[in-house]
Amino acid sequence: MNMKTPPDFDSFARSVNRRSFLTQSAYGLGGMALASLMEKAYSAAAVVPNDHGMRGVLSKLHFPPKAKRVIHLCMAGGPSHLETLDWKPELRRLDGQAFPESFTKGQQLAQLQGSVLKARGPICDFSKHGANGIEISNHFPEMATIADEMCVIRSMQTEQINHDTAHAFMNTGSIIKGRPSMGSWLLYGLGSDTQDLPGFVVLTSQGGNGAQPVSARQWSSGVLPSKFQGIQFQAKGDPVHYLGNPDGYCQSTQRQVVEEVNRLNGLLEEDRVDPEIQTRIAQYEMAFRMQSSVPDLTDMSKEPPSMLEKYGVKRPGDGSFASNCLLARRMAERGVRMIQLYHRGWDHHGDIAGGIKEAAGACDKPVAALISDLKQRGMLDDTLVLWGGEFGRTPMGQGSGRDHHILAFSVFMAGGGVKPGTYGATDELGYRSVENVVSVHDLHATMLKLLGIDHRQLTVKFQGLDVRLTGIAGQAVDRIIA
Secondary structure, three states: OOOOOOOOHHHHHHHOOHHHHHHOHHHHHHHHHHHHHOOHHHHHOOOOEOOOOEEOOOOOOOOOOOOOEEEEEEEEOOOOHHHOOOOOHHHHHOOOOEOOHHHHOOOOOOOOOOOOOEEOOOOOOEEEEOOOOEEEEOOOHHHHOOHHHEEEEEEEEOOOOOHHHHHHHHHHOOOOOOOOOHHHHHHHHHEEOOOOOOOEEEEEEEOOOOOOOOOHHHHOOOOOOHHHOOEEOOOEOOOOOOOOOOOOOOHHHHHHHHHHHHHHHHHHHHHOOOHHHHHHHHHHHHHHHHHHHHHHHHOHHHOOHHHHHHHOOOOOOEOOHHHHHHHHHHHHHOOOOEEEEEEEOOOOOOOHHHHHHHHHHHHHHHHHHHHHHHHHOOOHHHEEEEEEOOOEEEEEEEOOEEEEEOOOEEEEEEOOOEOOEEEOEEOOOOOOEEEOOEEHHHHHHHHHHHOOOOOOOOOEEEOOEEEOOOOOOOOOOHHHEO
């Protein structure tokens, strides 16, 4: 069998026969158990390479696609909707007064549980922008200039109140470890449009206040083969460690090593059916091609100074969110399917006034530049941009900041077939989403539909169950789809 011959479950089951049991006795009955426990991998192994990258398992899309790729701008830490995209004048009027118990009685809070709750009004002003009059915090003057591209969802809710599990839920639709991230699902379903770069790339940056850690499980392939996992590039210095050859080791010698390793892996693949062997072969080839493609990707010497200024890049590759945004556009041009940029700087339990100013200052200009740049290049129509965090913040004060909040938060999308404007609403104090409530599962279902996928039909078998990004829930929000 070779890489273009997809294996199936029956062939794997037959491979675990008496001969292989005896020859691989070190694995004992565990090898037999593996045949039933790893059923999830065999349909996934049907993903084979094509002339432009890696073909996905979906031979035909369920809907006409409006987007080809996703750029997820993850504001890690939980940005306050009350200082970003959801203006609440009534909350400002109540500033410093007792927060009405009718809103909070019996509700789950994070660190404020059992505390005396006082209303905290928005610490900044809002203005209306664009043809739809979207109210945007004055901390985001640059994002306000692209208001006509923004679809603001003000009625998000999530189920997880702590950072790591909330990130996992936003990325995988589950808090169970081993579930694939949304980028892995896109690669699995659609494949990639590049042979020279990973189809799913992650970059991180950090602000000075509220920098929560982000774990690698947020871009894991979970129960899918590891070829679908996100690849983290370093935002500062060499983007990929050990990418170059050692001194005295030429390209032709490296090519011979790769070919010999792949030949040996091919012999192993003939003896057993294991999707991870295909992954190893593909990754050796990818690593070899990346020796040329990654330096070209990160070489911004051909970007005019005006473009660096547009994004607010002081020095390319300096680890900033601005540099990462420009790199994201370059990745999108080269066929990367899913690009995630995490900016760690939004966990404002204290000094929210200073924290919001700093976080917005780092992200406002690059976000606006990325969206306007994509539009100018004719790429915004088929690129879906998602901006937002893992949850919101309480309308009650916590010291000089705000606590975690799951009943209301805001995100926005741009491009990729969404309608500009606003959708949904929270109550007058911003405590709970009350109009056209959107769950994380709904958001995932909508994103997949914009890419031509019915979320109910993109599944993989694992331990006898059909695993999917949206679990057993989710409904696409058709009213925000153009």
